[in-house]
Amino acid sequence: xxxxxxxxxxxxxxxxxxxxxxxxxxxxxxxxxxxxxxxxxxxxxxxxxxxxxxxxxxxxxxxxxxxxxxxxxxxxxxxxxxxxxxxxxxxxxxxxxxxxxxxxxxxxxxxxxxxxxxxxxxxxxxxxxxxxxxxxxxxxxxxxxxxxxxxxxxxxxxxxxxxxxxxxxxxxxxxxxxxxxxxxxxxxxx
Amino acid sequence: xxxxxxxxxxxxxxxxxxxxxxxxxxxxxxxxxxxxxxxxxxxxxxxxxxxxxxxxxxxxxxxxxxxxxxxxxxxxxxxxxxxxxxxxxxxxxxxxxxxxxxxxxxxxxxxxxxxxxxxxxxxxxxxxxxxxxxxxxxxxxxxxxxxxxxxxxxxxxxxxxxxxxxxxxxxxxxxxxxxxxxxxxxxxxx
DNA sequence: CTCTCATTCAAGGACTCTTTTGAATACTCG
DNA sequence: CGAGTATTCAAAAGAGTCCTTGAATGAGAG
Numbered sequence: 001x002x003x004x005x006x007x008x009x010x011x012x013x014x015x016x017x018x019x020x021x022x023x024x025x026x027x028x029x030x031x032x033x034x035x036x037x038x039x040x041x042x043x044x045x046x047x048x049x050x051x052x053x054x055x056x057x058x059x060x061x062x063x064x065x066x067x068x069x070x071x072x073x074x075x076x077x078x079x080x081x082x083x084x085x086x087x088x089x090x091x092x093x094x095x096x097x098x099x100x101x102x103x104x105x106x107x108x109x110x111x112x113x114x115x116x117x118x119x120x121x122x123x124x125x126x127x128x129x130x131x132x133x134x135x136x137x138x139x140x141x142x143x144x145x146x147x148x149x150x151x152x153x154x155x156x157x158x159x160x161x162x163x164x165x166x167x168x169x170x171x172x173x174x175x176x177x178x179x180x181x182x183x184x185x186x187x188x189x190x
Numbered sequence: 191x192x193x194x195x196x197x198x199x200x201x202x203x204x205x206x207x208x209x210x211x212x213x214x215x216x217x218x219x220x221x222x223x224x225x226x227x228x229x230x231x232x233x234x235x236x237x238x239x240x241x242x243x244x245x246x247x248x249x250x251x252x253x254x255x256x257x258x259x260x261x262x263x264x265x266x267x268x269x270x271x272x273x274x275x276x277x278x279x280x281x282x283x284x285x286x287x288x289x290x291x292x293x294x295x296x297x298x299x300x301x302x303x304x305x306x307x308x309x310x311x312x313x314x315x316x317x318x319x320x321x322x323x324x325x326x327x328x329x330x331x332x333x334x335x336x337x338x339x340x341x342x343x344x345x346x347x348x349x350x351x352x353x354x355x356x357x358x359x360x361x362x363x364x365x366x367x368x369x370x371x372x373x374x375x376x377x378x379x380x
Numbered sequence: 381c382t383c384t385c386a387t388t389c390a391a392g393g394a395c396t397c398t399t400t401t402g403a404a405t406a407c408t409c410g
Numbered sequence: 411c412g413a414g415t416a417t418t419c420a421a422a423a424g425a426g427t428c429c430t431t432g433a434a435t436g437a438g439a440g
Contacts, residue, residue: 003300004238006296006299006300007218007300007374008214008215009214009296009299009300010293010296010297010299010300010372011214011215011217011218011221012214012217012296013214013286013290013292013293013296013297014211014214014217014282014283014286014293015211015212015213015214015216015217016286016290017282017285017286017289017290018208018209018211018212018217018282019208019212019397021204021205021208021212022205022208022209022211022212023205023397023398024198024199024201024202024203024204024205025198025201025398026205027201027202027204027205027208028197028201031201039416039417040416040417040418041416041417048194049399050399050400050401051416051417051418052399052400052401052402052417052418052419053398053399053400055416055417055418055419056398056399056418056419057398059418060397064289064290065285065286065288065289065290065291066285066289071407073407073408073409074406074407074408074409074414074415074416074417075416075417076416076417081285081288081289082288082289084281084284084285084288084289085285085289087281087284087285088278088281088282088284088285091274091277091278091281091282092204092207092208092278092281093204094274094277094278095207095255095256095271095274095275095277095278096203096204096206096207096255098255098271098272098274099207099254099255099256099271099272099274099275100203100206100207100254100255101255102203103200103203103204106196106199106200106202106203107200107203109196109199109200110193110196110197110199110200182200184197209427213427213428215428229386229387230386230387230388231386231387239429240429240430240431241386241387241388242387242388242389242429242430242431242432243428243429243430245386245387245388245389246388246389246428246429247428249388261437263437263438264384264385264386264387264436264437264438264439265386265387266386266387381440382439382440383438383439383440384437384438384439384440385436385437385438385439386435386436386437386438387434387435387436387437388433388434388435388436389432389433389434389435390431390432390433390434391430391431391432391433392429392430392431393428393429393430394427394428394429395426395427395428395429396425396426396427396428397424397425397426397427398423398424398425398426399422399423399424399425400421400422400423401420401421401422402419402420402421403418403419403420403421404417404418404419404420405416405417405418405419406415406416406417406418407414407415407416407417408413408414408415408416409412409413409414409415410411410412410413410414
């Protein structure tokens with residue numbers, strides 16, 4: 001008890017979990033899976049990688065215990081192992097945003113100029129939903145809407161938005177939302 | 191805005207932070223630094239590595255923004271960049287403990303049989319400190335005691351314990367504590 | 381200024397990770 | 411059972427990581 005080899009092995013175990021997140025493509029997978037379960041081909045499409053490579057990354061995540069699978073017909077669905085994984089992902093993003101020197105520039109390059117958008121706080125949004133003077137649009141993929149969404153929101157995935165824009169009412173304000181601070185669907189939608 | 195290369199770069203940025211934690215020795219460094227700042231040679235000693243290799247790992251952590259340095263005379267002290275890093279480390283440990291299949295075995299191998307020890311809850315401990323019927327001993331290294339400790343605790347680093355054991359009073363109970371659930375100083379002390 | 385010491389750098393060899401390609405599994409449905 | 415499809419495996423090239431050794435840096439003290 002308490003010997004060096006055992007301590008190394010234990011902390012290597014902690015490091016294994018970090019190693020699973022230590023790849024940009026796997027980080028994207030976690031970010032997508034935080035919205036709900038998806039199958040391999042969808043995930044490959046989300047991260048723009050081959051199905052084989054995506055499957056490999058998912059296996060890496062699975063063997064670190066971050067994701068689990070479920071079979072339905074002949075599709076295999078992956079989902080996060082628990083909400084704790086979301087907490088870990090959030091903590092990682094927070095630390096990166098706070099301390100990683102280049103992250104501001106990277107985020108700006110991907111997200112564009114956010115200051116040209118109008119933001120709506122959570123409290124304000126729920127007040128206005130209750131008052132009925134706003135239409136909320138969920139611009140995430142249909143699978144993520146199906147896995148859970150803001151009550152009363154309408155699903156219009158980003159790629160269908162141009163076609164369905166005319167169906168939205170003219171006389172009330174429209175609010176678009178997506179996955180979180182590092183998701184551009186809503187920005188594009190506006 | 192929103193193009194694939196920029197998204198890859200952004201998530202590679204998140205992965206950089208995970209990569210910094212993706213090594214057992216660096217994980218040990220974070221765990222030690224969570225107790226307070228230390229200089230390179232002390233840290234090398236804690237993780238049983240050469241000073242050069244420890245310095246290399248610390249640089250890796252520093253360039254991911256997880257630790258920062260401070261010079262005092264001709265010593266360089268490292269400390270965590272902020273409490274957010276502690277949150278990240280805690281979240282990582284939690285996920286590992288909950289989902290990593292082999293971690294139970296590794297922890298048992300390092301920690302030994304914890305069930306032979308008497309545990310004292312936080313509430314109970316503070317009540318008994320107030321009542322004065324307990325002596326609390328901090329068995330961490332002196333530097334960590336200096337960086338912060340339970341009010342009223344007495345510092346007896348593990349390596350001095352055998353010598354100073356006779357000085358402890360016979361008539362009240364003694365409670366030992368150290369860094370947290372993955373630290374064996376207190377177990378050894380008992 | 382020079383000496384000293386803590387820390388960092390550089391080069392190397394062994395090892396691991398990422399991605400692609402093409403083939404192999406494993407399951408469902410007819 | 412057999413066809414069809416989603417997923418995983420295997421091999422290989424190229425890149426990156428870890429740790430050791432020995433030398434270099436740079437701040438403080440004399």
